[in-house]
Every structure is written in structure tokens, then in C-alpha cells.
Amino acid sequence: xxxxKKLVKRFGLKTVLRGVDFAVQPGEFVAxxxxxxxxxxxxxxxxxxxxxxxxxxxxIAGYKLPDEAAQVRARLGVxxxxxxxxxxxxxxxxxxFYARMYNVENSSARIAAVLAMIGLxxxxxxxxxxxSRGMQQRLAIGRAVLHDPQIMLLDEPYTGLDQDASSMLDAxxxxxxxxxxxxxxxxxxxxxxxxxxxxxxxxxxxxxVASATRKQIKKNNLLSFYKQALAD
Amino acid sequence: xxxxxxxxxSLSKKEAAVGGYFKAISAIVxxxxxxxxxxxxxxxxxxxxxxxxxxxxxxxxxxxxxxxQSVTAGVLWxxxxxxxxxxxxxxxxxEKDRGCxxxxxxxxxxxxxxxxxxxxxxxxxxxxxxxxxxxVYSVLYNTNLFHPGLIAVILLGSIGYTxxxxxxxxxxxxxxxxxxxxxxxLFPVAFAVLLSAVKASGGFLNGADFAEISFxxxxxxxxxxxxxxxxxxxxxxxxxx
Numbered sequence: 001x002x003x004x005k006k007l008v009k010r011f012g013l014k015t016v017l018r019g020v021d022f023a024v025q026p027g028e029f030v031a032x033x034x035x036x037x038x039x040x041x042x043x044x045x046x047x048x049x050x051x052x053x054x055x056x057x058x059x060i061a062g063y064k065l066p067d068e069a070a071q072v073r074a075r076l077g078v079x080x081x082x083x084x085x086x087x088x089x090x091x092x093x094x095x096x097f098y099a100r101m102y103n104v105e106n107s108s109a110r111i112a113a114v115l116a117m118i119g120l121x122x123x124x125x126x127x128x129x130x131x132s133r134g135m136q137q138r139l140a141i142g143r144a145v146l147h148d149p150q151i152m153l154l155d156e157p158y159t160g161l162d163q164d165a166s167s168m169l170d171a172x173x174x175x176x177x178x179x180x181x182x183x184x185x186x187x188x189x190x191x192x193x194x195x196x197x198x199x200x201x202x203x204x205x206x207x208x209v210a211s212a213t214r215k216q217i218k219k220n221n222l223l224s225f226y227k228q229a230l231a232d
Numbered sequence: 233x234x235x236x237x238x239x240x241x242s243l244s245k246k247e248a249a250v251g252g253y254f255k256a257i258s259a260i261v262x263x264x265x266x267x268x269x270x271x272x273x274x275x276x277x278x279x280x281x282x283x284x285x286x287x288x289x290x291x292x293x294x295x296x297x298x299x300x301q302s303v304t305a306g307v308l309w310x311x312x313x314x315x316x317x318x319x320x321x322x323x324x325x326x327e328k329d330r331g332c333x334x335x336x337x338x339x340x341x342x343x344x345x346x347x348x349x350x351x352x353x354x355x356x357x358x359x360x361x362x363x364x365x366x367x368v369y370s371v372l373y374n375t376n377l378f379h380p381g382l383i384a385v386i387l388l389g390s391i392g393y394t395x396x397x398x399x400x401x402x403x404x405x406x407x408x409x410x411x412x413x414x415x416x417x418l419f420p421v422a423f424a425v426l427l428s429a430v431k432a433s434g435g436f437l438n439g440a441d442f443a444e445i446s447f448x449x450x451x452x453x454x455x456x457x458x459x460x461x462x463x464x465x466x467x468x469x470x471x472x473x
Contacts, residue, residue, distance in 0.1 A: 050337055052472065074340035082331030084338075088267035100259035101339035103252040127270075143335075 001026045001151060001182045002047065007056035009042055009206075016042045018206035019056070026150075029183045031197035033190065033226055038203045040186040044155045047184065048078050061150060074102070077144030077152045077181075081159035083136045084143065087129035091120055091139050094128060095146055102147035110146060118142040118172055134165025141172045145181075152176060154185035158192055166192070194222045202229040249342075256341040260349025264323070265356065274322045278315040278361045283368060285311040290372050300373050305433035308369060308377075309426055312362060312386075313393065317415050319357050320397040323350065324405040333405075337471060347467035351398045351460075358390050381436040381445070388452040389429030392459055393422050399463040403470045425459070428452045 004022040008015065016039045024030050034040050045051040046058060049069040058065040060072045078084075085094050092111060099107035115121045118138040128136060137157060144152060157173070158166050173196060177183055187193045193200065194214075200222060202210040210229035217225050268274055289307045293299075327333040327350075336346050366386075370377045397418055404413040419426075428448040435445035 048338060050334060070340045070342070073338055076338065078334075078338055080331060080334070082334075084331045084335035086263065086267055086326075086332060087330070088271045088273075089263065093263075093266060097259055097263045098335070098339075100255050100262075101336070101341065103255055103340075 001028075001061060002184065003057070003059045004047075005057040007043070007046065007058060008054045009039070009046060009051070010054045016206055017046075017053075020203070020206070020208055022201065022208060024182055024184060026182055027180050028199060029177050029197045030185070030199045030201060031193035032184060032186045032201050032203055033188075033193060034186075034203035035230065039206045040203055041155055043203065044078075044153050044184065044186055048076055048153050049073050074147070075150045077147070077149035078155070079137075079140050079144045079152070079157050080155040081157065083128075083140040085128045085136060085139060088127060090125050090127055091115065091131070091142075092124040094139065095143060098143050098146055104147050110148075114142040114146055117145075117175055119168075132165065134161055134168055137161060137165065137169055138172050141169070141176060145176055150182060152181050152183045152185075154183065154187075156186055156188065158187065158189050170195070190222050190226060200225070202226060204230055252341050253345050256339060256345040257349045257352065260336070260346065261352045261356070264350070264353035267326075268357065274319055274326075275357055275360055277322065278319045278357065279364055281318055282311050282315040282361055282365045285314065286365065286369050286372060301375060301437060302434070304369075304373060304375050304377075304437055305430045307373075308433065309389065309430045311365065312358070312390070313419070313422070313426055314415075315361055315365075316358050316390075316393055316397060317418060319361070320354055320394070320401040320418075321405075321411060321414050323354050323357070324398075324401040325410065328405045333471070343468040343471060344464050346471075347398060347402070347463060350402070351395055351463070354398050354401075355390060355394045358394055359387070362386055362390065375437065377437075379436050382433055385429055385432040385436065385449065385452065388449070388456060389425060389433075392425035392429075392452060392456045395456065395459040395463055396421050396425070399459075399467060399470060402467065406471075425452065425455045428455065 002022065002024040004020055007017050007020040009017040020043060032040055032043070042051065046053050046065070047060065049065055049072050052066050061075045063071045065072055089097065095111045095114060096107065099111060104110055115124050118141060120135065120139060120142070123131070123135070128139065131139065157169060161169060170192070177196065185193065185197065197214070199211065199213045200217065201208050209232065210225070212225060286307065293303065327336065337343065366377050400417045400421065401414055404410045404417060407413055428451040431448040432445050432452060435448070
């Protein structure tokens with residue numbers, strides 16, 4: 001579903017990604033872990049067609065980036081630590097706006113289904129500015145799945161959430177994953193990643209230094225795998 | 233290599249290209265107007281600035297009736313230009329601050345649709361402010377501004393100013409010095425539009441022959457077409473990381 005070969009990204013003289021090779025199978029949930037400045041967000045922005053690769057090949061659902069970016073974007077749902085929502089619109093109005101941007105057919109029924117999935121039906125007519133951070137993040141997931149994307153890119157979705165909000169986000173993400181979507185999530189939270197993902201890739205200094213499936217990592221041993229990968 | 237996957241919500245290419253394009257433009261305009269008529273954040277700032285500016289000009293210049301007539305066009309366009317810059321800056325800042333610009337860029341539409349959506353919203357805000365400022369100005373300066381020719385010039389000038397302003401605001405909003413950068417970028421580029429608008433407006437207010445006014449009006453039309461065409465071509469490159 002996602003194939004990345006020898007991806008390089010430079011900002012001026014600074015090289016952020018140094019030949020990343022990465023592949024994700026359909027329906028797979030991959031956690032991309034790494035320290036600050038490793039290049040996780042840059043990598044995800046390239047997959048989301050928000051940034052152009054300097055060198056290398058990126059294919060998503062068979063479409064090549066950046067040449068076929070519109071086709072790729074139609075198949076992607078993106079959640080970041082920013083909600084990408086408008087404070088002065090209600091939840092329903094935000095979803096209606098994005099439904100029109102994505103040309104979603106039968107949008108009223110789809111919006112109702114999404115609001116039910118993220119548990120915000122009762123607050124659908126409230127302005128987003130009145131929402132807690134956790135509710136905004138759930139609505140952000142609703143926005144991202146509105147057009148029924150095959151692939152979800154999650155960039156540090158737990159940033160700034162308290163324990164309760166994180167648990168609610170867990171439930172929303174599990175519901176999204178259960179629908180068979182391909183998911184790539186960057187995170188600092190190893191415990192959350194271990195709970196959700198089926199594969200763990202470690203990105204350090206612009207390159208993937210280690211990769212392991214859940215089966216390959218003994219339960220509760222992700223931390224030592226992570227530390228070992230960064231030390232090598 | 234992975235095969236190209238079909239998408240459950242995808243329409244035919246032609247439908248997506250045409251219907252989706254105009255739907256995206258109208259969605260952005262609807263969203264901007266809806267949010268603004270709820271918060272009045274942008275229009276109120278532009279309006280307060282405009283009213284203060286014309287009040288200050290009125291008391292600072294202390295002009296006699298004849299001189300007022302000759303400076304009206306300049307004062308009017310200086311006010312519109314500064315107020316317009318405030319609006320353009322704020323309109324793009326709202327998109328940038330909560331990552332909403334990324335939300336727009338992630339949509340599977342040609343990015344010029346995003347430009348036109350923002351352009352029409354910004355133009356609507358500017359025209360609303362102008363529609364409120366004109367009667368106030370007429371009363372304060374004892375000048376009748378409700379001349380069809382002047383209204384047409386204001387529309388043409390606003391189109392030119394907003395078209396290039398929307399492009400430059402999209403560029404400046406990505407920098408740390410966005411509040412300062414936009415006027416520095418915009419005023420030199422929009423100078424020709426503002427000069428033509430002042431000349432044409434002054435001509436109508438002073439009852440000049442149409443032959444005398446036609447040159448700045450034609451220039452305004454040409455600038456509008458050029459600025460819209462250039463912005464249409466460059467917007468994708470401006471917002472690309």
C-alpha cells in the first residue's frame with residue numbers, strides 16, 4: 001500500500017531524511033518511533049503529499065508522489081497534533097465543509113455516521129472552540145475518516161491529551177483500525193504504540209535503523225528494543 | 233509495485249475535475265463567511281481601522297470643501313489598502329494557526345481552487361467594509377460617493393488588490409514576520425492598481441470626461457486579469473513546502 005525507496009529530504013543544506021526505505025502492507029498498523037528531530041513529521045508530510053521529496057521514490061496505493069498527488073490525497077486521512085478544525089464552526093459544519101472539499105457523496109448520512117463513531121452526536125451543533133482538547137482530537141479523527149480513506153497517517157495524535165482523553169482517542173483509533181485501514185502513526189508514547197500497532201519502525205537521524213513486528217518483540221519489551229535500536 | 237487502488241467515493245475524472253473544483257471554491261467561501269458572521273473578528277477589525285483612519289484624516293487635514301474634493305480618492309484608497317492588508321493577514325493567519333491550511337492542502341482538489349476560494353472570501357470582506365465606510369465618508373467629508381462609475385472603480389480596484397494580496401498573504405503567513413512582511417511585499421506590487429484606482433476615482437469625483445478616465449480604468453482591468461492569472465499559476469508553488 002505504501003512503498004518508499006531511498007527517500008531523501010533536504011531543507012537547504014540540512015538533510016532531514018537520508019535514504020529511507022519503508023513499506024506498509026494493506027491493513028497494517030505501523031508505529032514510527034524515534035526521538036525529536038529524527039525526521040518523523042517530515043517523513044509523514046511527504047507521505048501526505050504536503051512536502052516534496054528531494055530524491056527517491058514514494059508510491060501510495062500505486063500512485064507516484066508528487067506527480068499523482070491528488071489521487072493520493074483522495075485516499076489519505078491525516079491526523080496531527082493540530083486539529084485542522086475551525087473554532088468558529090460547529091462540529092457538524094466542520095465535517096460538512098470537509099465533505100464538500102473531498103466531494104463526499106451522500107454527505108449528510110456520512111457525517112451522521114462519523115459523529116456516531118466518534119461519540120459526538122450530542123455536541124454536533126456546538127462550536128469547536130467550546131470542545132475540550134480530547135473532543136477536538138476525536139473530531140479530528142472524524143474529519144480524517146469522513147471520505148473513507150484507505151490509509152491513515154497519524155502524527156503524534158496523543159500530544160497534549162490527558163489520560164481520559166487519551167483513552168477515548170485509543171477507542172476511536174481502534175475503531176478506525178478495525179475497519180481494515182492501513183495506518184502509519186508517529187509517536188513518542190511507546191506504551192500506546194505497543195497497544196495499537198502491529199509493527200514498529202525506529203527512525204533515527206533521518207534513517208530507519210530498526211524494524212520489528214509485534215510477534216518479534218516479546219510483550220512489554222518495546223522499550224528495550226527502542227533503546228537498543230537507538231544505541232546501535 | 234502496488235496496483236492502483238480504486239476509491240469508494242471517487243467520481244469519474246471529469247466530474248471530479250469540474251464539479252469538485254467549483255464545489256471546493258464554494259465550500260471555502262461558505263466556510264469563511266459562516267465563521268466570520270459568527271465571530272466578526274476580521275470585518276470588525278477592518279471596519280474599526282477604516283473608520284479611525286477617515287476620522288483622523290478628516291481632523292488632521294482640516295480641508296476646505298474644494299480641497300477635500302481633490303484628496304477624497306487618495307484618502308479613500310489609502311484607507312481601503314491598509315484595512316485590506318489587515319483583513320488579508322488575518323484571513324490567512326486563521327488558516328495557518330490551527331493547521332487548517334494543511335487541511336485545505338490535503339484535499340484532493342487543484343490548489344488553485346483554494347486560491348480562488350480565499351480570494352472570493354477576502355474580496356467579500358473587503359467589499360462589505362467598503363460598503364459601510366462609503367456612506368460614513370460621504371457624511372464626514374460632505375461628498376457624494378454614490379456614483380456608479382466610482383462604485384465600478386472600487387470593485388475593479390478591490391479585485392486587483394485582493395487577487396495579488398491573497399497570493400502574497402499565503403506566502404507571508406508561512407514566515408515568522410508575517411504581520412510585517414505582507415505590507416512590505418504587497419504595497420510595491422499593488423502600487424500600480426492603487427495608483428490607477430486613485431486616478432479613476434478622482435476623475436469620477438471631479439466630473440472629468442470619460443476619455444480622461446478610460447485610461448486608468450483600462451489599466452485596472454488589465455492589472456486585474458494579469459494578477460489573477462499570475463496568482464492562479466503561482467499559488468501551488470507558494471504553498472508547497
